[in-house]
Amino acid sequence: MxxxxxxxxxxxxxxxxxxxxxxxxxxxxxxxxAFAGCKFFRKARSxxxxxxxxxxxxxxxxxxxxxxxxxxxxxxPTTSALQIFGRYAAxxxxxxxxxxxxxxxxxxxxxxxxxxxxxxxxxxYRGDVLGCGLYSHGKLVSQIPKERRMASxxxxxxxxx
Amino acid sequence: MDxxxxxREIVPDYEAFRAIQYLPLYNSARINTLKxxxxxxxxxxxxxxxxxQSFHWYPLGLKLDIESPGKLLENLLGYIHIQEExxxxxxxxxxxxxxxxxxxxxxxxxxxxxxxxxxxxxxGLLIANExxxxxxxxxxxxxxxxxxxxxxxxRYDGRNFPRGPFDRVLVDAPCSSEGRxxxxxxxxxxxxxxxxxxxxxxxxxxxxxxxxLTKPGGVVVYSTCTYAPEENELVVQAALGEAEEFRLEKVxxxxxxxxxxxxxxxxxxLNDDLSCTARYYPHINDTGGFYVAKIIKN
Numbered sequence: 001m002x003x004x005x006x007x008x009x010x011x012x013x014x015x016x017x018x019x020x021x022x023x024x025x026x027x028x029x030x031x032x033x034a035f036a037g038c039k040f041f042r043k044a045r046s047x048x049x050x051x052x053x054x055x056x057x058x059x060x061x062x063x064x065x066x067x068x069x070x071x072x073x074x075x076x077p078t079t080s081a082l083q084i085f086g087r088y089a090a091x092x093x094x095x096x097x098x099x100x101x102x103x104x105x106x107x108x109x110x111x112x113x114x115x116x117x118x119x120x121x122x123x124x125y126r127g128d129v130l131g132c133g134l135y136s137h138g139k140l141v142s143q144i145p146k147e148r149r150m151a152s153x154x155x156x157x158x159x160x161x
Numbered sequence: 162m163d164x165x166x167x168x169r170e171i172v173p174d175y176e177a178f179r180a181i182q183y184l185p186l187y188n189s190a191r192i193n194t195l196k197x198x199x200x201x202x203x204x205x206x207x208x209x210x211x212x213x214q215s216f217h218w219y220p221l222g223l224k225l226d227i228e229s230p231g232k233l234l235e236n237l238l239g240y241i242h243i244q245e246e247x248x249x250x251x252x253x254x255x256x257x258x259x260x261x262x263x264x265x266x267x268x269x270x271x272x273x274x275x276x277x278x279x280x281x282x283x284x285g286l287l288i289a290n291e292x293x294x295x296x297x298x299x300x301x302x303x304x305x306x307x308x309x310x311x312x313x314x315x316r317y318d319g320r321n322f323p324r325g326p327f328d329r330v331l332v333d334a335p336c337s338s339e340g341r342x343x344x345x346x347x348x349x350x351x352x353x354x355x356x357x358x359x360x361x362x363x364x365x366x367x368x369x370x371x372x373x374l375t376k377p378g379g380v381v382v383y384s385t386c387t388y389a390p391e392e393n394e395l396v397v398q399a400a401l402g403e404a405e406e407f408r409l410e411k412v413x414x415x416x417x418x419x420x421x422x423x424x425x426x427x428x429x430x431l432n433d434d435l436s437c438t439a440r441y442y443p444h445i446n447d448t449g450g451f452y453v454a455k456i457i458k459n
Contacts, residue, residue, distance in 0.1 A: 037284075038310065049310060050310060050311065050312075050313060051283050051284055051285070051286070051310045051311035053260075053262070053284075053285055053286035053311065054286070055286065055313065056288075056324050056325075057324060058288070058313075058315050058317075058323070058324060059315065059316075059317075060313050060314065060315055061297055061301075061314040061315060061316050062301055062304075062312075062313060062314040063313045064310050064311070064312065064313065065304070065305055065308075065309070065310055066305065078305070080305035080306065080308070083196070083238065083239065083308060084196075084308050084310070105234070105237065128234075128238055130238070147302055148237055148306060149237075150232070150234075150237065151232060
């Protein structure tokens with residue numbers, strides 16, 4: 001590997017934790033304490049979270065978990081991050097029944113009645129966080145990444161994170 | 162399977178060892194305590210009618226009587242990770258603690274990485290190194306699915322990984338994988354003493370660097386899933402050399418039967434301390450095959 005090109009690609013810039021916590025608080029009502037013990041970094045248009053520890057001077061491919069993408073507006077939480085922090089959500093969450101959960105896990109879109117605001121939501125089934133959904137005009141579009149979907153023949157317009 | 166013939170003298174009950182190679186390995190999984198407790202997971206499996214049996218030597222290991230365990234919701238949600246039984250041994254021998262600094266030098270696809278992360282309770286720092294770009298994706302994907310928050314991924318050639326020191330280093334080295342025949346029949350047809358000899362050069366380089374990167378008092382675990390002494394005892398002997406700063410500690414997992422590492426091969430006398438290392442054979446515990454050495458840096 002070429003250290004020079006790698007270093008240019010791998011610039012992780014530290015972020016103020018309260019800034020990130022506020023975004024999650026505003027959208028999902030997740031309290032700041034849910035992120036206690038985490039450090040945050042930005043690389044390109046992604047935000048990463050890692051348990052608080054001193055990082056040695058190395059060239060990193062990833063630092064902890066990719067928790068959100070800022071490629072588009074609004075920012076989008078990853079399914080992985082919601083499966084960890086989403087259980088503390090107090091708003092913009094949707095509970096599905098079994099049939100709906102299966103459609104969601106297969107990456108599908110469906111009509112769901114909810115009073116959620118338009119945008120990304122935390123999707124639950126029987127107390128488990130399944131992942132990230134996009135809710136708009138009564139329709140829930142699964143954002144589960146392809147490799148984490150239930151096998152299905154259904155093709156979806158969903159955009160995996 | 163003729164490449165196994167040369168192990169006739171070192172494998173106990175050699176005929177049974179040959180015969181079991183034809184028997185496919187059962188599916189197994191590890192419970193991911195970063196996301197769920199053992200009790201809750203077992204309750205879920207029972208509710209869903211999934212037949213399982215806990216390993217008698219490791220309560221977080223399960224034999225699953227199901228054709229495609231990868232399709233279980235519990236797997237998709239990261240509550241379990243499909244992992245071969247003996248692959249759970251090296252992290253246990255490494256014994257990482259929460260808050261430590263740990264290096265997994267050959268990490269992808271991350272089964273052992275994520276097991277180490279759960280033993281560290283997501284605290285401290287675990288560097289998962291993987292030189293191959295193509296193998297970074299599965300490593301990342303497993304870490305994220307299983308909710309590992311204390312893992313940073315690097316992509317160095319493990320022989321030149323630049324910086325330590327670490328409390329513990331795992332070298333789960335690239336190997337000829339003879340011990341995986343029950344999982345993927347045909348593996349043995351690609352094995353030969355020459356291939357093992359070629360891999361040895363890389364393996365010694367990896368282990369030597371791991372020893373360098375470890376703090377005094379720290380632990381290095383070297384493991385492979387092969388029987389070839391060229392890739393096991395001979396690697397450990399060559400990497401340790403005459404240095405007195407290292408000592409081998411006995412590898413023993415209660416409930417799992419190991420055979421001692423060999424101290425003689427092809428007429429060559431090896432270091433007696435290599436008997437502290439462990440050989441796991443498929444016919445003895447009804448598993449795959451593995452080799453594990455634990456080295457302490459004084």
